[in-house]
Amino acid sequence: MAKEKHLNNQNMKRKLIANLISLTIILGHVFAEDQKPNPETGNNSKEPSEPTPSEHTAKTGPFHIKVELDAFFSAEKEHKISLSPEAWADMTLISALSHGTKVKKGQSILSLETKKLKKTIEEIEIGSPSAKLALKLLESELASLEKSTPLIIEKTQREKNIADENLSYYEKVGHPEAIRATELSLHFAMQGYDYAKEEYEQLLKMYEADDLTEETEEIILKRAKNSFERASENLRLSKMSINRQLKISLPQQLISKKSTAVIGEITFQDSMLVLPRTLEQKRHSVQKAKRDQAKAEENLKKLKTDLESFEIVSPANGTLYYGLSKDGKWITAPAIIKKLVPGGKLAPREVFMTIVEPGSLGLRAIVPEAKLTHLKNDLAATIIPTSNPSLKIKGKVINVNHIPGSFSVTLSAEIKDPLLFPGMTAKVTIIAAKYDKVITVPNALLNDSNVWIMNGEDKIQRPVKLGPSDGKVTVILEGLNDGEKVVSK
DSSP, rough: HHHHHHHHHHHHOOOOOOOOHHHHHHHHHHHHHSOOTTTHHHSSOOOOOOOOOEEEEEEEEOOOEEEEEEEEEEESSSSEEEEOSOOOOOOEEEEEEOOTTTOTOOOOEEEEEOHHHHHHHHHHHHHHHHHHHHHHHHHHHHHHHHHHHHHHHHHHHHHHHHHHHHHIIIIIIIIIHHHHHHHHHHHHHHHHHHHHHHHHHHHHHHHSSOOOOOOHHHHHHHHHHHHHHHHHHHHHHHHHHHHHHIIIIHHHHHHHHHHHOOOHHHHHHHHHHHHHHHHHHHHHHHHHHHHHHHHHHHHHHHHHHHHTTTTTOSSEEEEEEEEETTEEEEEEEEEEHSSEEETOOOTOOOOEEEOOOOTEEEEEEEOOHHHTTTHHHHOOOEEEEETTTTTTEEEEEOOOETTTTEEEEEEEOOOOOOOOOHHHHOEEEEEEEEEEEEEEEEEGEETTTTEEEETTEEEEEEEEEEEEEESEEEEOOOSTTTTEEEEEE
């Protein structure tokens, strides 16, 4: 029974939901029918648009164009602080003043680690005298080579020529004559031997046949015998010497002369090749040493300049801000804050601080394209700071930027409030046109610089001088009188 009761309840719920859905659909159709326009009256839910005027009676009245813009205060006198080291790239921070700190001219605003830089400068200064002395020695050596090189080349050429001449003479005269003299010496030795032998033999024969005493014979024969023996020994020695001369000494002399000539040629060629190159190499060494010394001196000068530039002080009285600003915002401050801590590293040519002088604020506003046509230089403006709405500041347009994509206006302002700072915002009202009594005509009734007016029952065209326009009506400066009726063509 309980189960059957539960099923009946479920069926009743389904029927109730189905009835509600049907009722909703019916009501929706009824509502849609009510929203349809009445075919008899032609009315609908939209309000009718404003009809284009077909005529307008000219009358004098006030006319003005106000341009309201959102602006921000910008610094007119600011000093961007950056470092551009010439030789030393390591700019490690020790300490820095805080973002927004008031500073005085000449006050230290940043401290950098300079121990390594000073040590490098000291080492270069210590090594400089030694480098200069080494350069002087090279210059002295070069001066000696400049003088000695041509002399040595000349000497080796002269020695080569002498060796060549000696060899030529020896080959043509000396060597043949030495052989001839050697051979003649043998001939003379043979002659001496023959003479001594013949004399000794003749004396033996003669003394055997004559009547001389035996004692005298013995003396003479002894002498002759000794001469013969000496001649024999001299002949033997001469043969040995002459044989050595012809086979060893004279060929060696010829070889020696040839070797001397070859060595002379080699020495001369070497001197011609090596000595000029050695001289040129020494010249390059001197030039390189001079360049190195000049670079070292220039580097030392740059390092000293860098060291001086790392003593960073405020160039003026004012407020210190991190980074640089654009459109009233310190756009690089978040990144710079991470660097301006102990141990942080600054990058060359990076603006890491800006000093804004007090009382040097201007304004800048982005201009919608539709409002740009109303703006020009020297227009008066009223400035109301967001931080102090009760304060009204007089200002003036000093520049209108017409570059597409960045339409803007720059204003000067008479600012005396010490609580206004760069980046604060303000509302600016610029009076683009103001007439107390002027005739205006709807833009729809203008035909270039002409209007149609009623002259009795006729329409006539008349040229007019146009003034400012607010987009709906245009000021008529000349050509239309009060009370005249302007009509469409």
